[in-house]
Amino acid sequence: MASRKFVQATKRETLIIIALYVLFFAWWYVTAYGFGDDPSQYRFVFGFPEWFFYSCIVGYIGISILLWLCVKFFFIELPLDDEEEVKNNER
């Protein structure tokens, strides 16, 4: 049987994923609608309208990097097989 550790780890990892999801949504929403809605007032970054650059490009690259960091530091590699786990314990 999988250990309590497995259940706890999956719970914590799920919470991290949900936090990332909420963060991506918040960034997406705030940058998309936060720069005003008059195209004649737009400023441009690398040729793209400011809102588009921050929401669609920075948001995408940012979440990819953040996800990579979260997985690297907080995700645990656990055996998925009960047998595999038994074998590891015997060693």
Added chain:
Amino acid sequence: MSGNAGTIVPLILYFILIMGIAFWGNRAAAKKSDTKGFMEEYFIGSRSMGGFVLAMAIITTYTSASSFVGGPGVAYNVGLGWILLSMIQVPTAFLTLGVLGKRFALIARRTSAVTITDYIRARYSSDFVVVLASLSLLVFFMASMLAQFIGGARLFEAVTGYSYQTGLIIFGLTVVIYTTVGGFRAVVLTDTIQGIMMLVASVAILSAVVSVGGGVGRIMGTLYAADPQLLTPTGAGGAIPKPFILSFWVLVGIGILGLPQTTQKCLGYRDSRSMHNAMIIGTFVVGFTMLAMHLVGAMGRAVIPGIEVGDLAVPTLTVRLLSPFWAGVFIAGPLAAIMSTVDSMLIMCSAAIVKDLYFYYVAKNDDKKLPPKKVHGMSVVVTAVVGVLVFFAAMKPPSLLVWINLFAFGGLEAVFFCPTLFGLYWRRANSTGAILSMLTGAGAFFWLNITKTRVAGTTAIVPTIAVSIIAFALGSFFGKPESAERLKIFEMEH
């Protein structure tokens, strides 16, 4: 209609390549000498997917004709706002794997689950739920595959100049044959190649659009001159109001936790490291493809204005901007996206019929009644029959079925979202809740779509998911809880 040979040659070479890979991948299934071992190999590849392959399998199954043709077509008409909408899909891979991945993998190994239906069978003590799940999967998948076939053949027709039927025969039969012969292993191997093809295709066409348009800055200037609204998040003519775009966070955001063709991949990977890598690779690749292809649509308007039908935007840009050879290479990308969606659905239809329905209810879960040789033959025949049926339906597309496809995506979510997600995380979740949520979810979804009822400006999926969650919660509170023994498999007994 005569076509362009320069375009079709790279395409045919590409199809031969993926067929070859599929036949090569087929050798593993032949070695299995027991029924369950065979089914585990044919339907889930013996749980051997590594990180890169898992990422590609999820992405390519999820991205379809609409990511390459329909979506960019809308972006052509309404501008950058539609790219904002498409970026809602960036978290697809990490959300699915992160929320469902590890628990699914553990349970799948404990119960030898090969399909989502197996998981549902293990979690809820109800044959009604199992049969309902299998049947809705079959109906929605077949409708969905049909639309993919039609989309693919039309695209082929527009780019190569050969007829609709020729396109359907070449790429439709390719996908049916390699899926039938190779099973799941062939599906994921070809998915990987197809994923790479999709990336290459989107880079090729995006760079062509940017260079012909004279750089991003000039393109944005041209768009502004044509219609300033093309540069806003609400789109030309205010086509993308906020409640509408926010409801896509349900349809292509959290709702994807209910799509069996994607969640099923969580049953088949090798170890947790593969899953971690797949989350990262998957997120990066999905975001890149969505951004690139929708930019092609939106910026394409500055390069070739005046395309009336949105769906023709990408094919027209391809033919006009790329040389015939490169147009052939490019078109392999969207065709790959289509084929990789169809192959996953095809193999799951076969699993639903052979394993979830026939093996359990006719052969009574008895290996002796269904030896490996027989199950092999049956799987191959069933996969081929389903594929060929859809193929013939696509030869003369019936209007009704195309209409049904519009609902396939949302319908699957309506049926599978609650039983899948709550079964993993909520101890009280029981069969009463599952039945209620599946029936009310599907019912509400059809009713909302048929009567075109809109709740607070959202698309139908938002009230649908809300209704099915309420039904699930009510059923679970008032119904009989699942036995402690059942929950033990899920580590929920304490």
